[in-house]
Amino acid sequence: MTLSQIFLVLGAAHAAAGLWFSLSPGPAGAWLRRFPRQVVPGIFLMLLGTAWFVWNLQRTDVSDFAEWQPILLAGFVLLGVGCCIFVQDYLAIRGGTVVALLVCDYFLDVRRPSDNPWSVVLSVWCYGVIVCSVWWVGSPWRVRDLASWMTAVPGRLQRIGWGLAGFGAGMVALGLVAIR
Numbered sequence: 001m002t003l004s005q006i007f008l009v010l011g012a013a014h015a016a017a018g019l020w021f022s023l024s025p026g027p028a029g030a031w032l033r034r035f036p037r038q039v040v041p042g043i044f045l046m047l048l049g050t051a052w053f054v055w056n057l058q059r060t061d062v063s064d065f066a067e068w069q070p071i072l073l074a075g076f077v078l079l080g081v082g083c084c085i086f087v088q089d090y091l092a093i094r095g096g097t098v099v100a101l102l103v104c105d106y107f108l109d110v111r112r113p114s115d116n117p118w119s120v121v122l123s124v125w126c127y128g129v130i131v132c133s134v135w136w137v138g139s140p141w142r143v144r145d146l147a148s149w150m151t152a153v154p155g156r157l158q159r160i161g162w163g164l165a166g167f168g169a170g171m172v173a174l175g176l177v178a179i180r
Contacts, residue, residue, distance in 0.1 A: 001110060002110070003110055003111060003114055003116070003119060003122070003179050004175045004176075004179045004180060005175070006107055006110060006111075006122065006175075007122065007171050007172070007174050007175030007179050008171075008172055008175040008176070010107075010122075010125070010168075010171050011167075011168045011169065011170070011171025011172035011173075011174070011175060012168065012172060013168070014164050014165070014167050014168030014171060015164070015165045015168030015169055015172065016168070017161070017164055017168075018160075018161040018162060018163065018164030018165030018166070018167070018168055019161065019165050020161065021157050021158065021160060021161025021164065022157075022158045022161030022162050022165060023161075025151075025155075025157045025158050025161070028157060028161070029147075029150070029151035029157050032147040032150060032151060032157075033144075033147050033148065033151060035092055035147070036090055036092055036093050036140065036141075036143050036144045036147065037089070037090065037092070037144075038091075038092045039088050039091055039092075041092045041095070042084075042088065042090075042091025042092035042093075042094065042095045042096075043084045043091065043095070044095070045091075045092060045095025045096050045098070045099050046080055046083055046084050046091060046094065046095035046098065047080060047081070047084065047095075048095070048099055049080065049095055049098030049099045049101075049102060050076065050077060050079070050080025050081070050098070051080075052099070052102045053076060053080075053098070053102060054073055054076050054077055054080075056102070056105075057069070057072060057073060057076065058073060083095075089140075090140035090141065090143075090144075093136055093137070093140035093143045094137055094140060097133035097134075097136050097137040097140075098137075100129050100130075100133045101129075101130060101133050101134075103129075104126040104127075104129050104130050104133075107122060107126050108122075108123065108126050111123060111126075114179075116178070116179055116180070118174050118178040118179055119179065121171070121174065
């Protein structure tokens with residue numbers, strides 16, 4: 001993916017989520033409140049994150065731990081599968097944070113050689129996601145609390161949605177005009 005494509009995809013995803021929150025706050029709010037404790041999406045996200053991380057580790061050519069690489073690969077596979085079996089509470093949040101961290105790793109790798117000043121927007125977004133992911137993987141119930149807060153007051157989720165949609169539109173505009 002190019003940096004411009006990342007901005008377009010990220011902007012479209014934020015805009016779509018924002019419009020869903022704004023135009024259908026009832027169903028969106030119900031989904032947000034249910035998601036943290038969902039097991040099936042959690043298993044999918046955890047296995048996706050585990051496979052992606054193991055693939056990254058396998059492609060890494062660091063001679064310092066080459067002799068340990070097979071043990072690390074097996075250990076991380078066991079850890080990911082073990083989490084799906086033994087740590088199912090808030091698994092959707094834990095799996096989502098693993099995938100989010102890997103997405104940010106990829107985005108920052110693509111962004112790194114860019115000298116475009118607008119690409120800093122992507123870096124700030126990624127580091128914000130990284131901070132939230134690290135915080136939420138350690139205390140996943142905070143996502144449940146955030147979803148409850150977002151849906152507690154009528155109209156709050158709609159306002160958040162319009163903000164997300166505006167941010168998404170800005171990202172799409174940057175991807176079309178400023179990022180090359």
